[in-house]
Amino acid sequence: MPSPCNVVVLISGSGSNLQALLDSIQAGDTPARVCAVISNRADAYGLERAKTVGIATRMLDHKAFDGREAFDAALVEAIDAFEPHLVVLAGFMRILSPGFVRHYAGRLLNIHPSLLPKYKGLHTHQRALEAGDSEHGCSVHFVTEELDGGPLVVQAVVPVQSHDSPTSLAQRVHEQEHQIYPLAVCWFAEGRLRLGEQGALLDDQPLPSTGHLIRT
Known part of the structure; x- marks a missing residue:
C-alpha cells in the first residue's frame, strides 16, 4: 500500500470544508491524511474540529508579524514541519505573498464561492444576484x-x-x-491531478478552461 498523501489545511473560520474533507477521508473516499490544521485566528472553530479527531493544530496570528512576508515566512516554516504533499486553503482569509505561492507551486489548492473567472474576491453571492445571473457556483483551482x-x-x-x-444561494453553494473539494483532493492524492506548464491536468489530459464541470 502506498503511503497516504499528507495534507495541511489552512483555515480562518468554522472549517466546514475541512470537515467535509475529514468526512471523505473517514469514509475511505479520499486516500489522504490531514496531518495538521493551521489558522491565523485563535477563535477559528476549525481548530476544535481538528483537535476532536486528534489532528495537530497551530495558530499564527498575522497581526503579530511585521508585514505579509514575515507572516508568510513563519507560515511556511510551520507548514513544512509536517512535510505535506498538498496544502489546502479552506476559508483562509489571507492574501498570500508571491514567495509563498511559488514555494508550494503545484501543490496548493483553493476553493472559491463563484464560477471563476467571475467574481473574484468577496461578496460573490450578492454580486451574482445583482448581475441577474441564472447560474452561480464554486470553483477549486490551483x-x-x-x-x-x-x-x-x-x-x-x-x-x-x-x-x-445571498444567504439561501450561499447555502446551496x-x-x-463540500462535494467538489474532497473530490479534487482525492484526485491529487491518487496522483491523477497535477499542475502542468499549460494548466491543470487530470489523468495527464489537459482540463478545459472551466475545469471539470459538475451541474447540479
Whole structure:
C-alpha cells in the first residue's frame, strides 16, 4: 500500500470544508491524511474540529508579524514541519505573498464561492444576484500569484432561483463546495491531478478552461 498523501489545511473560520474533507477521508473516499490544521485566528472553530479527531493544530496570528512576508515566512516554516504533499486553503482569509505561492507551486489548492473567472474576491453571492445571473457556483483551482486566478480543477454549477437571497444561494453553494473539494483532493492524492506548464491536468489530459464541470 502506498503511503497516504499528507495534507495541511489552512483555515480562518468554522472549517466546514475541512470537515467535509475529514468526512471523505473517514469514509475511505479520499486516500489522504490531514496531518495538521493551521489558522491565523485563535477563535477559528476549525481548530476544535481538528483537535476532536486528534489532528495537530497551530495558530499564527498575522497581526503579530511585521508585514505579509514575515507572516508568510513563519507560515511556511510551520507548514513544512509536517512535510505535506498538498496544502489546502479552506476559508483562509489571507492574501498570500508571491514567495509563498511559488514555494508550494503545484501543490496548493483553493476553493472559491463563484464560477471563476467571475467574481473574484468577496461578496460573490450578492454580486451574482445583482448581475441577474441564472447560474452561480464554486470553483477549486490551483493557486498562482494571480488572486483567484489559477488554473481551474473542478466547478459545481448551481441554478439561481427567483426567490434567492445571498444567504439561501450561499447555502446551496456551500453544499457543493463540500462535494467538489474532497473530490479534487482525492484526485491529487491518487496522483491523477497535477499542475502542468499549460494548466491543470487530470489523468495527464489537459482540463478545459472551466475545469471539470459538475451541474447540479
